[in-house]
Amino acid sequence: MGSKNDIAWELVHAIPKAETLVELFCGGCAVTHAAMVSKRWKRFIINDILPTAEIFDRAIHGKMKSYERFVSRREFKETDDLVIKMLWSFGNDLQSYLWNGDKERIKGYAVQMLTAKSLKERRAFWMKFIKELKEQIRYEDLKKLKDESLERLQSLERLQSLQSLERLQSLQSLESLQSLERLERLQSLQSLESLQSLERLQSLQSDYREVKIPQNAIIYCDIPYRNTSGYLNGFDHEEFYKWVKEQKVPVFVSEYNSPLTQVAEWEKRKKKGNPNTMKDNGLGSCTERLYFNGTLEQYKELMNR
Ligand SMILES: C[S@@+](CC[C@H](N)C(=O)[O-])C[C@H]1O[C@@H](n2cnc3c(N)ncnc32)[C@H](O)[C@@H]1O
Secondary structure (H helix, E strand, O other): OOOOHHHHHHHHHHHOOOOEEEOOOOOHHHHHHHHHHHHHHHEEEEOOEEEEEEEHHHOOOOOOOOOOOOOOOOHHHOOOOOOHHOOOOOOOOOOOOOOHHHHHHHHOOOOOOOHOOOHHHHHHHHHHHHHHHHHHHHHHHHHHHHHHHHHHHHHHHHHHHHHHHHHHHHHHHHHHHHHHOOOOOOOHHHHHHHHHOOOEEEEOOHHHHHHOOOOOEEEEEOOOOOOOOOOOOOHHHHHHHHHHHHHHOOOOEOOOOOOOOEEEEEEOOOOOOOOOOOOOOOOOOOEEEEEOOOHHHHHHHHHOO
16 A cells, blocks of 8 residues: 555645545555644544554554564464454555565564563564574575675676575565564554544545545545556546545545646655555655645635635
8 A cells, every 4th residue: 555654744734624534545544643643623534445444443442452463374364353464464455464485484583572472482482583583694695605606607697696686685675664564554553542532533444435525524535546556446537536526525635646736745755665556756756746626726725724
């Protein structure tokens, strides 16, 4: 998912105040989270076609503590618990286990040395982690040695081995980024528990067109990006903009390009391993834009209210 975590705070301050903020494609709910902290709205409606709104709701009601633990590939496959499916799936797709390949074991140890119930268990996992780490370092050293001797032998093979090392490095940084993101997701959900007035939140799981919009609301939509994969069903952008036209309240849309009025933009550093949700502008970052279904004058008026 293209999380709005990095720009959520700026984003909510670029959206006018109203009674209710309706986030129709809430995903990880980064925007509603920031919006609740900002106190710019009194009520919130969150919706997504996936069960993410319900998970967010559970998180802010302090029901996430039991998830501070390791979940194995097997448990992930067998469970019906949506929170586990969400937290431990790759790209929040609820289907594929978060980690893959030879790093799965060491990452499992790393999580367990931080989350196991007793200190004794944590120590045991810490030792397993160190042992595994040593083996991996030894493996990498051996690989380097082999590459060096190959280098002396054949220039063609040297080129190939350098390429494979590069691939390995980029895979490693991708993997560490993913585990970091998973932890960040959990931390951000937990920090919500301290928010007040939780009853102001209504969470829904439906198609965006089915959500009843109250009066004096502002709608925010972080729609799936064009020409990207990763969501369970295809998304009809034409249909979405037809729906926007029918709305009686201000609608704000995050897009790279949109037929609506652009009211703000931000540079967002591109993270490796997230190619589906971000378009690179060639500078290692991408431009996030916010659009509005009215004119610039109407926008300024709404912001000054
Ligand atoms: C770009 S992501 C939103 C990311 C979110 N802003 C965040 O910070 O995590 C788009 C979301 O739209 C949801 N979605 C796709 N089609 C939908 C539909 N027809 N109705 C409601 N939600 C939909 C996806 O499940 C996904 O969570």
